Amino acid sequence: MADAFDMKKITVSVIGCGAMGGAVIRALCKRIDPQSVKVSAKHFEHAEAIAAETKCTAVKTNSEAAQKSDFIFIAVKPAYVLSVLEEISDSLKGDATVVSMAAGVPLEALSKASGKPVVRIMPNMPVSVGEGMTALAASSDVSEESIAAICTILEASGKVERVDEKLMDCVTAVSGSGPAYAFVFIEALADAAVRCGMPRDAACVYAAQTVKGAAAAVLAGGKSPAALKDAVCSPGGTTIEGVAALEKGGFRSAVFDAVKAACEKSAAMSKMQ
Numbered sequence: 001m002a003d004a005f006d007m008k009k010i011t012v013s014v015i016g017c018g019a020m021g022g023a024v025i026r027a028l029c030k031r032i033d034p035q036s037v038k039v040s041a042k043h044f045e046h047a048e049a050i051a052a053e054t055k056c057t058a059v060k061t062n063s064e065a066a067q068k069s070d071f072i073f074i075a076v077k078p079a080y081v082l083s084v085l086e087e088i089s090d091s092l093k094g095d096a097t098v099v100s101m102a103a104g105v106p107l108e109a110l111s112k113a114s115g116k117p118v119v120r121i122m123p124n125m126p127v128s129v130g131e132g133m134t135a136l137a138a139s140s141d142v143s144e145e146s147i148a149a150i151c152t153i154l155e156a157s158g159k160v161e162r163v164d165e166k167l168m169d170c171v172t173a174v175s176g177s178g179p180a181y182a183f184v185f186i187e188a189l190a191d192a193a194v195r196c197g198m199p200r201d202a203a204c205v206y207a208a209q210t211v212k213g214a215a216a217a218v219l220a221g222g223k224s225p226a227a228l229k230d231a232v233c234s235p236g237g238t239t240i241e242g243v244a245a246l247e248k249g250g251f252r253s254a255v256f257d258a259v260k261a262a263c264e265k266s267a268a269m270s271k272m273q
Contacts, residue, residue, distance in 0.1 A: 074098065099150060
């Protein structure tokens with residue numbers, strides 16, 4: 001897949017060691033030699049902590065992290081992405097590719113600030129357990145070999161799909177924000193189980209495993225979510241009564257509204273760059 005890059009010799013930097021940055025660092029260190037990964041953070045002790053865990057190398061400055069790296073992952077908050085890129089631009093080697101994880105910061109702005117080929121990715125929180133969904137959009141000057149190498153690296157954290165940049169706001173609203181929606185549903189399902197008499201610990205397991213299993217059934221292919229839902233709902237049975245209650249409560253429209261709100265917020269952030 002990544003024939004132009006020797007994955008045993010590839011060098012990568014990650015600037016930012018927060019929750020998402022840390023998850024990507026862990027994925028990187030599963031795919032390539034941890035000694036080929038350099039990390040930096042606003043607070044050096046955070047970089048030291050993830051380095052101790054993954055055996056990668058912590059450095060004190062972003063510029064030092066960026067030097068001599070094939071790929072530089074920017075994992076800082078969107079408000080700081082462009083200033084970080086400007087800070088490290090003179091340290092980037094000639095054929096480096098920048099990979100931004102920031103929501104709402106378009107390729108054009110990223111390219112202008114870095115002066116390099118740029119890839120936008122939108123991972124989500126489950127990358128931390130190897131079950132993430134990451135979307136990728138690239139500027140026109142990024143080589144197919146570079147994209148293939150980035151995909152190979154990220155596949156250690158879950159699924160990776162290439163999309164047109166115009167869909168990134170939607171991706172942010174669905175897979176980027178989606179885990180939070182799922183957690184709200186799991187929490188509510190568990191609370192409802194407790195209300196019906198189930199112990200709290202068991203309720204959380206039942207709720208989470210049920211959602212995990214339902215998602216696996218969808219991903220297995222062959223049937224749409226609607227068809228799978230219909231298969232569970234016996235005529236006059238308990239499940240259709242529960243589904244009817246969800247519909248009465250506006251469950252479906254609430255999900256529509258949540259995704260629309262998150263998508264519009266992402267689009268608004270893009271216009272501010």
